[in-house]
Amino acid sequence: MAGAVPRIGDGRVVIGDVAAAAGVSVTTVSHVLSGKRPVGAPTRARVENAIEMLGYQPNPSARSMRTQRTESVAIVIPDITNPFFPLLAAGVQDVLHPEGYLISISDADLPSRSLDDVLRQVLNRRPDGILMASYGSTGHELNRIIASNTHLVRLSGAPEDELGDIVSSDDTAGVAGVVGHLAERGYRRIAFINGEQSTAPARLRAEGYRRGLREAGRRFDPALVRAESFTRAGGVAGARRLLELRPDALVCGNDLIAVGAMDVIRGAGLTVPHDIAVTGYDDIEAAALLSPALTTVHNPAREIGRACARMLLDRITGVHTGPAREEVLSTRLTVRDSS
């Protein structure tokens, strides 16, 4: 059936062409498409036939002009190079592509543009929803989001302010668990390299570090904590400083940091986990490939992406209209060889 696809002119078929081909008015074609009003079976058949023949597809710009909806969502992430985020994006696609949504991804890490600039650019396209996984925001532009009719889901924030729904994994429990595990194995000086402390996950994970120590009956020493960035370079920087303090375990805010830390440890002639244990967070695919394989907290990135997408969809379609919701996915400690 799909064999012959006649083209008209330069390939642009508009609703009027379909109407003409089917011998009806454009209204009728639109009604067939939307189902907003009943259309007689024979007529409907003629219209559908014409649509098929001409290969007609409604122009999204024209459509969203009337409807005020773009059927698109934007994902704002800090660093597309961090394997956690592509997986997150894949989860979003799982849910939203079948629904016909366009998904755009904006990397906010570009040093040339501020998060506000990125947000302005994103908002300008009037997406129906935004998934903000880039957290450092101070608000200003965030307020524009709620002022517009764009729905917002944040990854791992505080539900305090009325800034949309939240999906998070239980960061605090995750890191507390890893600290407990290290304490159990007898590590005494457990240090912590965190990511950007302005971000929600960093705050929650720092909280988890303290909680883990407390629960293990250990003293919290601020000198053993460093806030860098959620990158390999951040891990390098953090480990350089902390190694001087002779810790015997290094809890890292994410796997990338752990990789960087291991670079430094190896460079210093030490071995993991004999001289010093290292743990990560996220469980990116590379974690299992490292040598030694990384003990880390498994963060279900793709599931999180799906959850975010579903929440967004609920808002966009009006299935849920009430107050902000929060969904917390659970993490799982994955013990490998580095601890």
Add this chain to the structure above:
Amino acid sequence: MAGAVPRIGDGRVVIGDVAAAAGVSVTTVSHVLSGKRPVGAPTRARVENAIEMLGYQPNPSARSMRTQRTESVAIVIPDITNPFFPLLAAGVQDVLHPEGYLISISDADLPSRSLDDVLRQVLNRRPDGILMASYGSTGHELNRIIASNTHLVRLSGAPEDELGDIVSSDDTAGVAGVVGHLAERGYRRIAFINGEQSTAPARLRAEGYRRGLREAGRRFDPALVRAESFTRAGGVAGARRLLELRPDALVCGNDLIAVGAMDVIRGAGLTVPHDIAVTGYDDIEAAALLSPALTTVHNPAREIGRACARMLLDRITGVHTGPAREEVLSTRLTVRDSS
């Protein structure tokens, strides 16, 4: 200056509001924005002031309705989970975000949707350009692209057909180089695990494998070649079969395949590179983290992304209108511990 951002009503400011605030007509506002006609300095100042005050941003749907351009490009990739592609996307962003383009990413690997479905969905949004990194296509839908006024850049295809510009790394030379390297080190039975043979990179790399053998004066044995898929699972499948043939080196079509192959080799109680050498292609970040670190061909993903974006931009803006161009980036053999 940016402190006060007055909101009107529900936050939707249209060009007419700006015109009213500045005491001019909408035409004048448009001319200030586009610069298509001269506008007097004092008037222009009033308009710009009003735009700033109201926080006006032109509605992209309305705009593209007239201009027939969406200022967006789509990236179609086989698998966002393969770290090569996020890096590619980052390169595209490097070039296109500053220009104000919206970048959407569509993962074509979803088993639920055919490439044709994905392309239809992508084309429906009328992007100004498409970067196709998903190659298996048999044409049908590809032809729709050229029928529309959407520009196409393909990653690593054959320039034969008039299907847009091409950017590729020198796959053939890359693999030939790695084969030569192995031969030089004295490996005798060099096998090859490839990805989907319907794709352009797979064909080029297979060609490189043969050329490498030829240049080293070795015999080509079809039994030592397997075409699987460009994934870790593909590597597992390929290695399972090939190991029975007792090769002493395994050239893999990409790094993911190499990872899968090493899984199998380890499982068989063999060690790399002592019992068998393994090489990859792409040089994803994990390649250096593997144990043993992977000998691979460095593929400049981000650079490739930038090159694609520039080619697309040249077409979109009309800087280049001639026949299809091809840009080949060079690869570099990166010898580590696995060979």
Add this chain to the structure above:
DNA sequence: TGAGCAACGCAAATCGTTTTGCGAGGAGTA
């Protein structure tokens, strides 16, 4: 046979821009 009622289709307004033909006013020149 005529009133009443569905069922269905049409015309026209609308969404927010860009673009173009035209005219008003002022400056420069003969």
Add this chain to the structure above:
DNA sequence: TACTCCTCGCAAAACGATTTGCGTTGCTCA
């Protein structure tokens, strides 16, 4: 003074859909 140019701004027509108020038509039922 009259003529020609500029410079600059306005009004109105697209772009391609959705939506709504009304008119037809044909049927049922009394």
